[in-house]
Amino acid sequence: MLDTHCRKYIQPIIGYGAEFFIKCKLSANQVTVLALILGVSSGIFSYMNMPFIALGVLWISGYLDAVDGTIARRQGSTDFGTVMDITFDRIVEISIIIGLSLRHPELTAYFLFLACSIIITMTIFLTTGLMTSKKSEKSFYYQAGLAERTEGFLMFSLMIIFGTYLKIIVLVFTGMILFTAAQRFLEAKQLLSK
Template sequence: MLDTHCRKYIQPLIKSGASIAMKMGLSANDVTILAMILGVLSGVLTYFGMGMIGIALLWFSGYLDAVDGTIARETKSSSPFGTVMDITFDRIVEGAIIIGVAHKFPQFSFQSLLLAVSIIISMTIFLTTGPLAENKGEKSFHYQAGLAERSEGFIMLSLMILLGDKAGIIINIFTAIVLFTAYQRFLEARKILK
């Protein structure tokens, strides 16, 4: 929801980052890989109790995740494989945080597993609808907006890290939000793919 409605306000900042990265000779795929590495490192730092640094890296990873798409559009280098990398690496980052929290606070292992399954369900709908629906946006596939998009996910992941041994309620709320998003996407898919 935030990504869809607020992107226009932060796009100048993203465009500045893309300009800097391009001047450094980085391609969109280079930035995608860097974003994934920083995001995974965030999960590792969470596990080792360095949550604040982990959160900072998580958000910088998310920023770079937006920068890579801008680079691809600016340089007209968007590719199907770049899209696959982007979406796959996003899930790897989310998984790294969930695993980091689950290992650091084993009392939330089952709840973390339910969160991971809810993300799988929502992403399955998202990824099967994308290639089947007509694309009318600037992304390389049909983008299904929903209550839980990347920014909401980062907010919830950050709260999970911040609250530590009290993160269970956030994990449950995040799971409910992701499942609601899956429901939204399922209804939209039914409507546009009939």
Template sequence: MLDTHGRKYVQPAIDGTASVLLKWKLSANQVTGLAFLIGVSTGVFIFFGMPLIAIAVLWLSGFLDAVDGTMARKTKPSPWGTVLDITFDRIVEISVILGLAFAFPSAQWALLLLSASIIVSMTIFLTVGALSEKQGIKSFYYQAGLAERTEGFILFTLMILFSSQLVWMTLLFFAIEMFTAFQRLFEAKRILK
């Protein structure tokens, strides 16, 4: 929801950063790789009890993830870049979940439910993107929903900051993710007839 409706407010910063990185002769795929390396460190910082650093690297990776797409659109988007971007995004999310699961074993069952809900929601998202004839600014149809990447980062941030309430925060994230999955499923039924 925030990615779809709030992007216009942060796009100037994303555009400016993309232009600087292109002047430095970096490619979109290189920035995707950098965002990935920064993002996967999140779980390590969570595990070692450094929540503020974990949150900082998570959000930096998310910002660079937005920048790489803008860089691709300013140059030449590639299907390989899209594959890298989507795959690395999921691995960063897995890093956060694993960091929390190893640091807080009593919440593992809730984190497992969250992981399952992300798999379901992303399966619908990617399948609709592959099957839809609609196109957006990305290289496939981007299904908006209640829980997009920014909402996920906000919820991950709350889970990291308020780890004493981790189970409840995780179950809230699970519920939002499942709502989004059904939202996308119903939209898929409408547009793919």
């Protein structure tokens, strides 16, 4: 939801980052890899109970994830770059889920439900993008929803910082993702039943 409605307000800041990396002669794919490394380290720092470092590298990773898309749109995106971007986003999410789950083994079942909800909504998202001929500013059809990337980062941030309320935060986040899955499923029915 925030990605869809607020991107235009923060795009100038993302643009500055894109200009910086273009001047440094880094490609969109190279920035994507850098975002992956930082994002995965967030899961490691979460496991090591270093929440503020985990939080910092998570958000830098998220910023770079937005910057790489802007670089790709300026220099020409590639299909493989899109595959890298979507795959690496999931790897970052998995690393945080694993890191927190290992840190809080009593909540492993809750993290499992969270991971399953992400699988469901991403399956709908990717399949709809494949099946529809509509395009967005990205290289594939983008389905908006309640829980997009920024909401995910906000919820992961709460999970990293507020360990005392971790179970509640994970349950709320799982509910948000399942609600998003329902939104995307209904939109897919409308788009693909014509």
